[in-house]
Amino acid sequence: MGASRDDKSRNPRQSESGAVSIRDVAKRAGVSIASVSRALNSGSGSVSKATQEKVAAAAQALNYRPNQAGRALRSQSTNTFALINSNIQNNFYAAIAWELERLLSAEKSALLVYTSNEDAETQDRCIEDIRSRQVSGVFFLCAVDSPGLTTLTKNDPVVFINRRLQSCPEISFVGIDDEAAARAQMRSGARRDLRNIAIIHGPESSDTSARRLRGMLDAARDAGANIAPNAIKEARLSMESGYDCAGPLLDDKNLDAIFCGNDQIAYGVYRRCLERGIAVPDQLRIYGFDDNPMNEWLAPWLNTVRVPHVELARTAVEQMQTLTGNGAAREILLPYELIQRA
Known part of the structure; x- marks a missing residue:
């Protein structure tokens, strides 16, 4: 006969929320959270045999992560x-x-x-x-x-x-330092006399994308570059989004360069340029960010920032x-x- 709801509420193996945390194990064993972590994880330090036994007993009593807890306690590691x-x-x-x-x-x-x-x-x-x-x-x-x-x-x-x-x-x-890197890249473009530029940045909800955009804008302003308000586009971090954003930007025949929030966006821009018959880099330079390893083989047209993967x-x-x-x-x-x- 199955246990009633009242029976389940008295089960010491289940907390009120139904989820047992490492804090619960530490409290029941009477040791610190760090001691529980060391007892359960290989290579994270040693604990005494007594502490190990307390943690094992507490974890078993609370049914801590039942899918793998028994195995982890036997081996003291999942690796x-x-x-x-x-x-x-x-x-x-x-x-x-x-x-x-x-x-x-x-x-x-x-x-x-x-x-x-x-x-x-x-x-x-x-x-x-x-x-x-x-x-x-x-x-x-x-x-x-x-x-x-x-x-x-x-x-x-x-x-x-x-x-x-x-x-x-x-x-x-x-x-x-994404902001400093973006600033340095924009300055390098200014030294090549790239004055009429556009920016396709990643989502501003991303801390990394927001920092890169700030760096680009700061350096462009300091260099006196011309960026029209409609020449700054927000994109997803994808080739497809870069392709879509590039369309209206390429209507400007005086555009010198497009700076992109990552290499994926830059690939989409390049594809759009090919379809428009715009020669890269002779007529337009494209700048990316990250330096995907395949760039060395497939993207000789792409200037970028190498993040050491x-x-x-x-x-x-x-x-x-x-x-x-x-x-x-x-x-x-x-x-x-x-x-x-x-």
């Missing part, structure tokens, strides 16, 4: 991390994900890869699945604000890559190791490079 990638179609992001997986594999760890499509609800579904798998830490490649993320960052090691979130200033971040991944893994070892969160800014191809 598994997760990555939530905002856009699997972006070649630059794919290069970072590949490098993360390679580095973790060398350490005999696995990487679960999810895609959020820049959508908060999708990201939270990914987080829900990740939390059921007892992973040791989570990387976010361009996170978005979401309720699940807020909860995750309170309990688990998290590293943001390539995009900060103003709502989570205390979370580790690995990237570049290999170093980005390596530094993110090192910071994750610091966090799982109970170290402090940090913001780490890596050097960028201006790439002038045309």
Whole structure:
């Protein structure tokens, strides 16, 4: 005969919310959250046998992450991390994900890869699945604000890559100074006497895109460049959106250059130029951002900012190791490079 509602309410294995957190385990075991993390995760420090037993008993009593808790307690490690990638179609992001997986594999760890499509609800579904798998830490490649993320960052090691979130200033971040890089790129264009310019930037809701736009506008103003109000377009971070935004901009026959928020946007602009019979770079120069690894092979016309994807991944893994070892969160800014191809 099934348990009644009253029977379930008295079950010590289920909290009122139905979700058990690492804080609940720590409280029941009478130890710190850090001690629980060290007891459950390999490579994150040692604890005494007595503490290990307390944590194991508390986790089992509370049914903490039941899908994987028993396995994690037996091995004291999942050796598994997760990555939530905002856009699997972006070649630059794919290069970072590949490098993360390679580095973790060398350490005999696995990487679960999810895609959020820049959508908060999708990201939270990914987080829900990740939390059921007892992973040791989570990387976010361009996170978005979401309720699940807020909860995750309170309990688990998290590293943001390539995009900060103003709502989570205390979370580790690995990237570049996007505003300074965009400013430097615009100045390089001004030195080439590019005066009539247009800008296609990414969504201003993205901290990275907003910083890049600020840098471009500041440098353009300082250089005395001419940017008409209708020559600044907001796009999604995609080739299709870059293509759409470029259409009306290319009606200006005096345009010298288009500066894009990332390389994906720039590819769409280039396609539109080909269809219009506009020679790139002879008649118009195109500037991107990120420097996808394939640019060297396929985009000799593209000037861009190189964000070091290999170093980005390596530094993110090192910071994750610091966090799982109970170290402090940090913001780490890596050097960028201006790439002038045309």
